[in-house]
Amino acid sequence: SAxxxxxxxxDICQRGTSLTIQCQVDSQVTMMFWYRQQPGxxxxxxxxxxxxxxxTYESGFVIDKFPISRPNLTFSTxxxxxxxxxxxxxxxxxxxxxxxxxxxxxxxxxxxTVL
Amino acid sequence: xxxGEEDPQALSIQEGENATMNCSYKTSINNLQWxxxxxxxxxxxxxxxxxxxxxxxxxRLRVTLDTSKKSSSLLITASRAxxxxxxxxxxxxxxxxxxxxxxxxxxxxxxx
Numbered sequence: 070s071a072x073x074x075x076x077x078x079x080d081i082c083q084r085g086t087s088l089t090i091q092c093q094v095d096s097q098v099t100m101m102f103w104y105r106q107q108p109g110x111x112x113x114x115x116x117x118x119x120x121x122x123x124x125t126y127e128s129g130f131v132i133d134k135f136p137i138s139r140p141n142l143t144f145s146t147x148x149x150x151x152x153x154x155x156x157x158x159x160x161x162x163x164x165x166x167x168x169x170x171x172x173x174x175x176x177x178x179x180x181x182t183v184l
Numbered sequence: 185x186x187x188g189e190e191d192p193q194a195l196s197i198q199e200g201e202n203a204t205m206n207c208s209y210k211t212s213i214n215n216l217q218w219x220x221x222x223x224x225x226x227x228x229x230x231x232x233x234x235x236x237x238x239x240x241x242x243x244r245l246r247v248t249l250d251t252s253k254k255s256s257s258l259l260i261t262a263s264r265a266x267x268x269x270x271x272x273x274x275x276x277x278x279x280x281x282x283x284x285x286x287x288x289x290x291x292x293x294x295x296x
């Protein structure tokens with residue numbers, strides 16, 4: 070299994086500002102995923118981050134709002150831009166486990182509150 | 185978009201009792217997985233059942249899958265206070281994208 074860390078673990082931000090969330094994995098992985106979990110809700114996939122190529126965004130999520138970097142096989146960042154209170158959520162990164170199945174290992178999450 | 189619906193949304197039981205959670209999904213799947221989330225933290229993978237399997241056990245967990253009804257259930261036997269968490273089902277797609285679609289979740293409270 071992979072060990073994943075995220076920074077920051079939580080933050081309180083002002084409307085209109087941006088926050089960059091970091092995700093670090095203890096092994097090299099081709100794909101990393103970013104999810105959003107709004108208060109009391111389930112997880113929604115934001116995008117898939119592949120090393121060496123542009124991230125692939127899911128419907129409803131755009132690069133201008135959630136730019137993603139993937140500089141190497143163990144690290145990725147997600148930026149939440151021009152934040153509004155509606156962006157208050159837990160943001161989680163994950164990586165795939167075994168090749169045969171698509172179980173995923175998750176980071177501890179970043180709890181974001183936008184005032 | 186969310187594929188799965190889970191019921192109940194919330195479940196409160198006494199320690200020692202069994203807890204059953206159900207999950208329904210809409211499209212064809214490669215596998216179905218269950219995850220646990222404690223207090224808004226990261227998710228922990230519990231168990232995976234493939235589309236050609238009907239039942240799987242892991243410790244106190246028992247998962248069933250009925251692909252004809254597009255439904256699954258998670259049974260936790262002899263529950264403990266430490267089982268208090270939110271439980272999510274997630275379906276794996278038939279392609280190689282590794283994407284998961286999560287259900288709405290069940291909040292389980294196990295009273296000591």
